[in-house]
Amino acid sequence: xxxxxxxxxxxxxxxxxxxxxxxxxxxxxxxxxxxxxxxxxxxxxxxxxxxxxxxxxxxxxxxxxxxxxxxxxxxxxxxxxxxxxxxxxxxxxxxxxxxxxxxxxxxxxxxxxxxxxxxxxxxxxxxxxxxxxxxxxxxxxxxxxxxxxxxxxxxxxxxxxxxxxxxxxxxxxxxxxxxxxxxxxxx
Amino acid sequence: xxxxxxxxxxxxxxxxxxxxxxxxxxxxxxxxxxxxxxxxxxxxxxxxxxxxxxxxxxxxxxxxxxxxxxxxxxxxxxxxxxxx
Numbered sequence: 001x002x003x004x005x006x007x008x009x010x011x012x013x014x015x016x017x018x019x020x021x022x023x024x025x026x027x028x029x030x031x032x033x034x035x036x037x038x039x040x041x042x043x044x045x046x047x048x049x050x051x052x053x054x055x056x057x058x059x060x061x062x063x064x065x066x067x068x069x070x071x072x073x074x075x076x077x078x079x080x081x082x083x084x085x086x087x088x089x090x091x092x093x094x095x096x097x098x099x100x101x102x103x104x105x106x107x108x109x110x111x112x113x114x115x116x117x118x119x120x121x122x123x124x125x126x127x128x129x130x131x132x133x134x135x136x137x138x139x140x141x142x143x144x145x146x147x148x149x150x151x152x153x154x155x156x157x158x159x160x161x162x163x164x165x166x167x168x169x170x171x172x173x174x175x176x177x178x179x180x181x182x183x184x185x186x187x
Numbered sequence: 188x189x190x191x192x193x194x195x196x197x198x199x200x201x202x203x204x205x206x207x208x209x210x211x212x213x214x215x216x217x218x219x220x221x222x223x224x225x226x227x228x229x230x231x232x233x234x235x236x237x238x239x240x241x242x243x244x245x246x247x248x249x250x251x252x253x254x255x256x257x258x259x260x261x262x263x264x265x266x267x268x269x270x271x
Contacts, residue, residue: 030270
């Protein structure tokens with residue numbers, strides 16, 4: 001377990017151009033950033049590409065990072081968010097059908113029919129999540145993938161614990177409404 | 188679907204995804220090979236002062252040299268091209 005104080009010391013070294021220190025920060029955050037990007041873009045290929053670019057950019061602009069009570073991860077998430085926004089813009093300009101957009105079928109454990117239904121439900125839910133605002137998507141990843149508390153999420157997103165709680169409930173409500181709409185349409 | 192069921196599904200379906208080990212290693216190597224920028228904004232005050240002073244003196248010397256060269260050109264007697 002790494003303490004906040006230890007991370008600050010490594011960050012100071014990285015800010016002074018220490019490659020080893022930056023490498024340590026990379027190892028610590030690569031999985032978290034990858035997860036965030038993966039759930040926002042929906043395919044591993046683009047998730048890898050964007051994650052790599054997040055860290056290249058972070059290394060080149062590390063002197064722009066200022067430690068004012070904002071966690072280093074929040075700064076990385078902001079870079080990731082900007083790159084994802086560019087990715088969406090490029091995709092809107094040059095639309096293409098990705099193989100990963102097609103629901104994947106897994107037959108392990110459950111009967112094929114049940115598995116297909118579950119995969120379709122899962123894909124439908126993920127597509128709705130990807131249509132939510134970036135802020136709400138970020139909240140869902142931090143809550144369900146990283147299992148962070150509202151206070152920790154607040155520190156990363158620059159919001160109070162109460163504001164996160166309220167945003168979370170509004171997000172769940174929006175998700176439910178969208179799901180109900182889809183269910184009604186399919187009936 | 189109520190809120191509780193939705194939360195349950197999200198917990199079940201939104202699992203952490205591990206990036207490929209090879210990808211993590213490759214990016215790590217690439218980061219190590221790239222040069223890190225030196226942050227001049229984070230230098231100590233005395234280092235900044237020293238840099239400024241050095242720059243100021245270098246600029247001064249350059250100005251003196253240019254002025255000397257210019258004066259040397261002006262004071263040089265011109266070549267006479269008169270015919271006999």
